[in-house]
Amino acid sequence: MSELHTIQTNINGKPVEASVPGRLLLSDFIREELRLTGTHVGCEHGVCGACTILYDGLPSRSCLMLAVQADGHEIVTVEGLASNGELHPLQEAFKAKHGLQCGYCTPGFLMTLVPFLAEHPDPDEATVRDAISGNLCRCTGYQSIVDATLLAARQMREKAGAVDGSEATS
């Protein structure tokens, strides 16, 4: 067996310390060790995007990374998107607009789109399509995913606007 490495990482807001073999994939660490099985593996070489997680806020393919690379970094998986029992607006929009069918690629799309929407609060359809062009979905034909993303963007803008507005008047 290969030598174990101690890593200190933060997963979905919680500090995690673990001993991992040097060759253990980050996707396997997340799925097998942490049992966070919402991160899916579809191709094992970075093409399908189903295993996308946030690595210090950036969408990253966990099947192309090693667990030791999590040392000292923050990881967010699909299980970390909801807060206080409430789904993220993007998750709600995927539900409302049928932005999924089999659901296997869905966590990867969500983890790609959450940081995208933070940077592009008012994207057009072409920009959304470009943003998800590295994630494969075999069921939907992508239109409902695009529609869900545009809906989420609008709802997040409205919510932000309402908050800003209330602060301005208070």
Added chain:
Amino acid sequence: MTVQERGAYRVIGQGIPRLDAADKVSGKAEYADDFHVPDTWYGAVVRAPVACGKLKSLSRDPAFDWSQVAVVTPEDIPGNNIVDMMGRDMPFIAHDEIQYLGEPLALVAAPSLHVAKQAAAHFKVDVEERPALLTLQEMVAVYKEDPAKLHKLSGQTIRKGDAASALKDADIVLEREYTAGHQEQLYIEPQGMVAIPERDGTMFIHGSMQCPYYINPELCETLDIPPEKLRVKQSAVGGAFGGKEEFPTLIAGYCALLALKTKRPIKMIYDRNQDILYSTKRHPSWSHYRVGVMKDGTIRAIECDFVLDGGAYTTLSPVVMYRGILHAAMGYRCENVSIDGHVYRTNTFPNGAFRGFGAPQALWAWESLIDELAAACGMTPDAFRLKNCLHEGDVTPTGGLLRDSVGSPEVLEKTLERCQFAEKWQQCSRGKSGERLWYGIGLSFFAHGSGFTGDGEARMKSKVALDLETRADGTPIVNVRVSSTEMGQGTGTILPQVAADALGIDVTHVDYPMPDTFKVPDSGPTVASRTAMVVGSTIYSAGQKMKADLESFVSETLFDGQPTELVENQFRAEYDNRSIPFVEGAAAYLASHGPFRVYDQFKLPDYVKWDQENFVGDAYPAYAWGCNVAEVEVDTLTCEFRVTKVTAFFDIGRILNPVLAMGQVQGGLIQALGYAMMEKLAIKAGKYDADRMQTYVIPTSVDGPEMDLHFVEYPWDHCQPGAKGVGEAPMDGLAPAIANALEAASGVRLRDLPLTPERLFEELSRSQRLTA
């Protein structure tokens, strides 16, 4: 009986969100690889190193540490070493003849996947290699020389009128050949299964599948256990498209055999490379037509050879070919039809089910040829189709009468009008020299048989159950108990909608637990665009029975015998306006009687008659109808082309959930786009060359055209709610529409799928249309 008007439904027809959406967006849905079963060992397959040959010996490398490895060879199989599908020619584990590269020679299991894979690589295989027949092209070459030299897996004919004589009378006879290549389903979740041997001798199979009642009984003979000791349960399925129809019996069998040997749970999850190399594909096809037409555009006679490359064993190929020949001359009037369908062996993994199931291959050729026939008569493609298309009251190539719910010609007329086909047809470039970009528009029109082919539904007699039970929180719930699976297409949402509507309650009171053969009757497999129509209508009638029983209970026990109706979640008494909520009445029923199950069974209308031997009669209970128009742009410098717009209308009968239905159409058309012009598998040294996602390229979010998609509703008259089928029709017609558009743009016709810039360049060069 005539189905109700649309307005009569409350829940049916609503685009409610998927019932599984919350689990799927939050990562909670459990797919096969997500199960954590203590003490599980991992399985791997020892595979044949040649595509054709005779196995002389198989031995283990003595230098390897076998202490932590279990091995299963044919001698360990308790029952017969046979995969019992439509043919009984495929062994579970090869023991003598090898018919494809990678055929299983032994199974291994170990506490870790790493050790299992290493062990599988430490077998010494001694084989006597023989020449392999690998490709469709090789197979067709032999067929043209002498079909008797091929190993035939299946054959079937369709005969109507006298095609041979009628061809002699025709003004014009066109003879054409078309081919289509393999297509990989490429569901994003790879194949995966877990087998758990239980203490009472039950083998529990849990994993990614479309058809729990294929695995049971298919595995019983191999494992030598009675059906009641084989429990099969579906996990969440990450896409299937036919790829998880018959294949899961194999991986389930591998796991179960290893589980019997080790007495431990066994898990097998294919990696993508294994999945592409060693699972089913869409059958490659060769269609050869001789069609006679009159100058006025009347189709006089159709002769067709429809030949499928079956791969190594029979599996489901006969039915794929049946559906192919039933669609190979469908859609148009013709009195003289002669079709010969064949499936021959090649030395590749057995080809199998894939959305459309033979129809896309048949329609690719037929709808391309329709354009060629129109041109030969001097007619436009739209005028030729409008002249010949089937109407209500017409007969199909097998002599079946189109009695009712015929969306033709409306889908055709509406599509043509919507996209302004006639005007745009005049603007096509037709290979005009000196242009930088060529424009073309092309059309396809087709029917897709809903439900099993031929006598399938009559033999199946699909069974369903509805259970009124108590939820963990004490409230009543109606559980839909069917073997129809949710694999993304929406079964788990539409069937509760149908049940809720029939009962007169909200869908929040209905649930769809994952199918488990210990809990659900056999509703048949989830295939053939049959679930909404066959299982949906049977659920509807079961719901009506349950409603009547609950109404009578509430009437007698709570409403003094007054006639009582369950509508909009309320039991209402007819005379004194008393009412109680559904949950209250249902809870009273449960308290008094306990859980309540209603069974029902699908019955075909008596008028559906089918002669399975001669292929005469009603091949399908009903048809979905579709029309696709593709517009293309060709770069004359590079021969690259893209589809700029797709306009389509579909008649899928009653629409149960319009958003889900549209999702099927959008996703199906994008899969069809991949089939038409992106997805290509060649065979090199016996192996598929595109064996990873990096090399097997499917459409991404930036590859799709603008889409203008619509439905028309011609409900099936026989049953409520009158759905037909939506799953497969979107896969059927886009490839020929694109090829037809490419000809309108470039002036040359491509007759081989996939359509590629390289092929277009070759044809343009041959026809000297390239001026550069």
